[in-house]
Structure formats: C-alpha cells, structure tokens
Amino acid sequence: MSDPTLLLVFIAAAITALATGLGALPLLAIRSITPRSLAMGNALAAGLMLAATFQLVLEGFELSQPRTLLGLLLGLLGIWLAKRWLDGRSDVSIADTKGADALKIMLIMGVMTAHSAAEGVGVGVAYGGGRELGDFITIAIALHNVPEGLAIALVMVPRGASVGKAAWWSILSSVPQPLLAVPAFLFVLSFAPLLPVGLGLAAGAMLWMIFSELLPEASAEVDPSHVGVIVTLAFTLMMALTLILG
Secondary structure (H helix, E strand, O other), X not given: OOOOOHHHHHHHHHHHHHHHHHHHHHHXXXXXXXXXXXXXXXXXXXXXXXXXXXXXXXXXXXXXXXXXXXHHHHHHHHHHHHHHHHHOOXXXXXXXXXXXXXXXXXXXXXXXXXXXXXXXXXXXXXXXXXXXXXXXXXXXXXXXXXXXXXXXXXXXXXXXXXXXXXXXXXXXXXXXXXXXHHHHHHOHHHHHXXXXXXXXXXXXXXXXXXXXXXXXXXHHHOOHHHHHHHHXXXXXXXXXXHHHHO
16 A cells, blocks of 8 residues: 555545535435424434544543643633624624524534544544555544534524535535645644644533533423433434444
C-alpha cells in the first residue's frame, strides 16, 4: 500500500464530509410536521448526539484525560457564550427559518461544526500514522457522519428547512474536516496534542445542546418516559454502529 499523499488526505476527508449529507435522506419520507413529530425528532437527535459525545470522550481519554476535560469545559463555555449572544438577535434567518427556530439551527450547526473540526484533525493525524490507519479512520468517520447528518436534519426539517437544504447544511458543518485534515497530516506532531482538547470541546458543546435544548423541548410535547425510550434506542443503535466498526 502506497504512502498517503496530501491529495489523498484531502479527498478522504472530503468524502467524510459528503457522507454527512446522506443523513438527511430518510426525512424525504416525512409527510407533515406536527408538534409531536418535532418532539420525537428532538429526542432521536439527542440520542444520536449523546452516543457521539460518549465516543468523543472515550477517544479523548485514550489520548489525554486532562486535555479532554479541559476541552469539555471550553466547549461548555463556548456554546453558552454563543447562546447568550444569539439570544439578543431576533432577526436571524437560516435555511428558510427565522427567529427562535433559526437560533436553534445555528446552535446545532455550531456544535456539529466543532465536532467536525475534531474529526478532521483525527483524519490527518491518523494518516500521519500510515495509509492503513488513515483509510480505516476515514471509513469509520464517514459511516458515523451519516447518523450525525440525520441528527442535524432532525432539527432543521421539522422547523421548516427543506430536506435538500438540510443535506447541504449538514455537509457544510463538515467542511472543517478536509480543511483541517491536510495541515494535521503535515504537522502531526503539532496537532496531535490538540486532538483531545478538540474532542472534549465538541463533547462539551453537544452535552449542553442535548440537555438544555433538545430534551426539554421534546419532553414538553411527548411523555418523558417515551422520550427516554427514543433516546435510549437511538443511543444504543449509534453505539452498535461503533461496535461494528471497531
């Protein structure tokens, strides 16, 4: 197997980004949006994101526990400050939505973009360890990105965005992957210590989004016991995918 090149690293990371857009496709089957379906979508997205968070922390702890914990706190601080800044803006619009719905979409886009940045560094660092490891990590991240794209679409489509736009914004949230993979590959010794911080940062922001936004909104329309079932099933399915890939 040949050694990885800059072009190969970029293409591999671009594939992982494009895979995110596939997550929006199941929502083509949605006929109408009701408050109950919106709540169930929030619960499903929360379960998928919770599993992703768990995996991010595990990966970070394998590299550096202190730096991962630092990243968790930085992610919490960053998303909290972003929420405070967005709360003062009522004229925000994105993907055919305005107001509170647009703010929620912007928050999840920020969270998933932070996640994608950490994954992009991961791809570059992996290829720094050789072609075989880089190819495996690329395939694993690409497959993981599909349900993560679904999580984004589950927040966007019920709030008025088209499936096509949800797919486009899902891909856009993953643009940091090809942008950061190449420099991480070139300067693996410099980027490697930052990876656990990035993983923790994305996990911290996700945790806040799950418990501050998605679950309270889901529980307002659906019995909390049903929300718990949906979250647990989504978490289990996402972790099963991780087990299969492992």
